[in-house]
Amino acid sequence: MLRLHGVYRSRAARNIWLLEEIGVPYEHVPVVQRYRLTDEQAQVHPHTQTDAFKALSPAAAVPVLEDGDLVLSESMAINLHLARAYGGDLGPRDARELAQMEQWSFYALSGVEPLTLDVLYADQTTEAGRAQVAAGAEKLRRPLAVVDGALKATGWLVGGRLTVADINMAEVVRYAMPAPGLIAGFPAVAAWIGKLHARPAFQRMWHAREAEAL
Numbered sequence: 001m002l003r004l005h006g007v008y009r010s011r012a013a014r015n016i017w018l019l020e021e022i023g024v025p026y027e028h029v030p031v032v033q034r035y036r037l038t039d040e041q042a043q044v045h046p047h048t049q050t051d052a053f054k055a056l057s058p059a060a061a062v063p064v065l066e067d068g069d070l071v072l073s074e075s076m077a078i079n080l081h082l083a084r085a086y087g088g089d090l091g092p093r094d095a096r097e098l099a100q101m102e103q104w105s106f107y108a109l110s111g112v113e114p115l116t117l118d119v120l121y122a123d124q125t126t127e128a129g130r131a132q133v134a135a136g137a138e139k140l141r142r143p144l145a146v147v148d149g150a151l152k153a154t155g156w157l158v159g160g161r162l163t164v165a166d167i168n169m170a171e172v173v174r175y176a177m178p179a180p181g182l183i184a185g186f187p188a189v190a191a192w193i194g195k196l197h198a199r200p201a202f203q204r205m206w207h208a209r210e211a212e213a214l
Ligand SMILES: N[C@@H](CCC(=O)N[C@@H](CS)C(=O)NCC(=O)O)C(=O)O
Pocket: 009, 010, 011, 012, 033, 034, 035, 048, 060, 061, 062, 063, 073, 074, 075, 076
């Protein structure tokens, strides 16, 4: 059976959402980031710095997927693999679609996620935090315009249907939602995020995330 390591409050969320969309059975191992634990908690919770976990992931980071003897430890690579191997139409129908799905996933990682993480991690109760969000929002206007433009034709990024490309990009864009008014300024992105977050598979992931103890 597929085994996915990583708590919901990590980049494992994008893998869990896709697994829920696919409907394939999987085991979830809630490995937590070590820096989020006290020494006492680290005695009892599986975490990223245990020897057992580092044997799977030398980078000591979640998520990790075990698919038989294949071990993958990059969240986007995990999703591209899951979509191709098990996802049917959530994955590519041909080499052209695969190239497009990879393009959007790599753009999400390199062109969008560093900026949206700046927004996510800012403490908006402080002036410095609010300034960080405002600066991040300003820098995000260009990549969000790119995504907005791509969504205008069909409402999806690749193939006129929901695919792994939408999930990979949407999970990264989600991190920018705390920036006041930012997403609303991009109507196609706002509509796309709305319909994606209403999906039962996303909702299952999200409710489990909210219920997560750590
Ligand atoms: N590029 C990697 C990033 C993985 C990553 O940084 N994971 C974080 C949690 S979201 C982590 O496990 N950090 C553990 C640590 O920094 O000790 C991916 O997308 O899979």
